[in-house]
Amino acid sequence: MAMTAAETGGPTPARLHRARSVLALLAALGMGGLTALTAWRIGGYAMAQGIAPVLVALAALPLLAACVFVARLGVLAVLFSRAGKKAAEIHEAREFGARASLRAWNALAWSSALAILLGLAWLLALNDAAVSRTFFDLGLIRRSAGAILSAFTVNIAIFVLSFGLILVWALVVAIARTLPGEAGRPLRVMATAYCDLFRGLPAVITLYLIGFGLPLTNLPVLSSLSSTAYAVIALTLTYGAYTSEVYRAGIESVHHSLVSAARSLGFSHAMTLRHVVIPLALRTIAPPLMNDCISLQKDTALVSVIGTIDAFNQSKIIAANDFNLSAVTTVAILFVALTIPQARLVDRLTRDMAGRRAAGGA
Amino acid sequence: MALLEIDRITKRYGALEVLSGLSLQVDEHEVVCLIGPSGCGKSSLLRCINRLEDTDSGEIRVHGERITGKGVDLDRLRREIGIVFQAYNLFPHMTVLRNATLAPMALLGQRRDEAEARAMTLLKRVGLAHKAAEHPDRLSGGQQQRVAIVRALMMNPKLLLLDEITSALDPELVAEVLDIVRTLAADGMTMILATHEMGFAREVSDRVCFLWQGQVHEEGTPDAIFGDPQKEKTRAFLRDLVKAGRL
Numbered sequence A: 001m002a003m004t005a006a007e008t009g010g011p012t013p014a015r016l017h018r019a020r021s022v023l024a025l026l027a028a029l030g031m032g033g034l035t036a037l038t039a040w041r042i043g044g045y046a047m048a049q050g051i052a053p054v055l056v057a058l059a060a061l062p063l064l065a066a067c068v069f070v071a072r073l074g075v076l077a078v079l080f081s082r083a084g085k086k087a088a089e090i091h092e093a094r095e096f097g098a099r100a101s102l103r104a105w106n107a108l109a110w111s112s113a114l115a116i117l118l119g120l121a122w123l124l125a126l127n128d129a130a131v132s133r134t135f136f137d138l139g140l141i142r143r144s145a146g147a148i149l150s151a152f153t154v155n156i157a158i159f160v161l162s163f164g165l166i167l168v169w170a171l172v173v174a175i176a177r178t179l180p181g182e183a184g185r186p187l188r189v190m191a192t193a194y195c196d197l198f199r200g201l202p203a204v205i206t207l208y209l210i211g212f213g214l215p216l217t218n219l220p221v222l223s224s225l226s227s228t229a230y231a232v233i234a235l236t237l238t239y240g241a242y243t244s245e246v247y248r249a250g251i252e253s254v255h256h257s258l259v260s261a262a263r264s265l266g267f268s269h270a271m272t273l274r275h276v277v278i279p280l281a282l283r284t285i286a287p288p289l290m291n292d293c294i295s296l297q298k299d300t301a302l303v304s305v306i307g308t309i310d311a312f313n314q315s316k317i318i319a320a321n322d323f324n325l326s327a328v329t330t331v332a333i334l335f336v337a338l339t340i341p342q343a344r345l346v347d348r349l350t351r352d353m354a355g356r357r358a359a360g361g362a
Numbered sequence B: 001m002a003l004l005e006i007d008r009i010t011k012r013y014g015a016l017e018v019l020s021g022l023s024l025q026v027d028e029h030e031v032v033c034l035i036g037p038s039g040c041g042k043s044s045l046l047r048c049i050n051r052l053e054d055t056d057s058g059e060i061r062v063h064g065e066r067i068t069g070k071g072v073d074l075d076r077l078r079r080e081i082g083i084v085f086q087a088y089n090l091f092p093h094m095t096v097l098r099n100a101t102l103a104p105m106a107l108l109g110q111r112r113d114e115a116e117a118r119a120m121t122l123l124k125r126v127g128l129a130h131k132a133a134e135h136p137d138r139l140s141g142g143q144q145q146r147v148a149i150v151r152a153l154m155m156n157p158k159l160l161l162l163d164e165i166t167s168a169l170d171p172e173l174v175a176e177v178l179d180i181v182r183t184l185a186a187d188g189m190t191m192i193l194a195t196h197e198m199g200f201a202r203e204v205s206d207r208v209c210f211l212w213q214g215q216v217h218e219e220g221t222p223d224a225i226f227g228d229p230q231k232e233k234t235r236a237f238l239r240d241l242v243k244a245g246r247l
């Protein structure tokens, strides 16, 4: 029955996306209703709990405004679709159809986002706002913030020390793993074994073994370090293995013809690494290195298993005393706030590099 | 005594024997061209001479001193034998000037001002003094290749190996690079060139070697090889070139 444009000889008829537009309009209207209901019920509950009406209005108004916006998109979609039907000319009809489709998709996307927000609001408010009280007790957050912040400096110190050590140690391991020739084999094998071991060991177990094991050995110096120092050692060993892989990938990404060029001038393997391979490798590994850096910052929270009073451990103590996790929420927020800018930076570095490659540069 | 003596060397890549007992001598101030079909082992031979590749048997001597086998200071050897590659292989993270001065400063202990003065002299000679501060990716292929030649010359090599240095270049850029090789030949630089530029080989070289089946199949003056080749394979190779319009 359906004839293709080629068979009828005429142009393909315009698609008007009628169903999509109607669906979008219905979704938008439905969301509007749900949002109003939510604002009324939860807003009412919040005011009954003594939260200022101004604050409630501040939370509800953007949501309601979003509903109006979505509804408008839905209406426009349907109107464009109908206008397309009436259009006298096929190109005009296609233009209207495309507009209707765009508005419809927009409305649907915004409706989904609204649905998620409403779901979260209900999760926080249900059961007499049990979730909000447990995780977001503003009073407790305010009272405990000082202790948490000062404990967070321990995380920062562990991170800074380990990261510095990791950058150097991982490079040493990577160079050992890429040593050439027969003479390089013993070191190559050792380095590979180290990487396999510490990439396989969960960081928390390494930490546990070192933090509780070394003090039992009665070794000079090593058995009497602070728990922060054990944390730094354990994290350096674990992340050294990961980061050496990053370096190695970078070293191996340098084209062998450049190595040939350096060797042909008379540079030794070590000088070739220093002047050519490592400087070139460092440019490509910046993003994965940043990723390791972010993940290391988060893993400083693991040190609580060996009793270091870091922010997480401090917050657990407060949580146990108050039967409330809001202090832990503070720690969570601190970590997220610390890492988000870095994640954005990684995105940008990656984009810049993709751009440079596309432009044909090295 | 010849500057370079290659004595029945063999080179294998796995099961493939690329050089099979090849011998060749090159005198000081001589310019030798290697010609032959693609894959006949020209690059392999050059890479064996500066030991970027190891030979499997036979011996290579420079000024009578063995440079193949064990106990050879490769880094020292390579300082004396320069090579220029088809793909330039300039260091992309350094300026043109730094590409040229890196090796003499790091390996010969030249001071920066000394190395830079010499680099600028050479860059001026190849017409690129104004590009000294640029990075290689801002240069045309011909310009990059001229810088690569300068980089090799900075080490004052006794012998310069040129491996098809114009085959990656657009036709209009070939002349500027060949001009420099011509000047070097006139200055008495000892060179071995692997090349597909037969016209140039004929003009610049003292001797032409046709490589076939891992050996020097026929050698002679350019006039002899191009004008009156004796062996059937040499004739066939040159005939194919004429057919392809490259001679």
Ligand SMILES: Nc1ncnc2c1ncn2[C@@H]1O[C@H](COP(=O)(O)OP(=O)(O)OP(=O)(O)O)[C@@H](O)[C@H]1O
Pocket: B013, B016, B018, B037, B038, B039, B040, B041, B042, B043, B044, B045, B164, B194
């Ligand atoms: N690293 C390698 N591993 C294995 N085989 C190789 C290697 N390098 C070269 N070959 C092979 O050895 C043979 C000779 O190669 P070579 O590059 O020396 O030839 P060529 O004469 O320089 O050729 P062209 O004129 O195309 O540059 C070819 O068959 C090539 O495939």
Ligand SMILES: [Mg+2]
Pocket: B042, B043, B044, B163, B164, B194
């Ligand atoms: Mg070749």
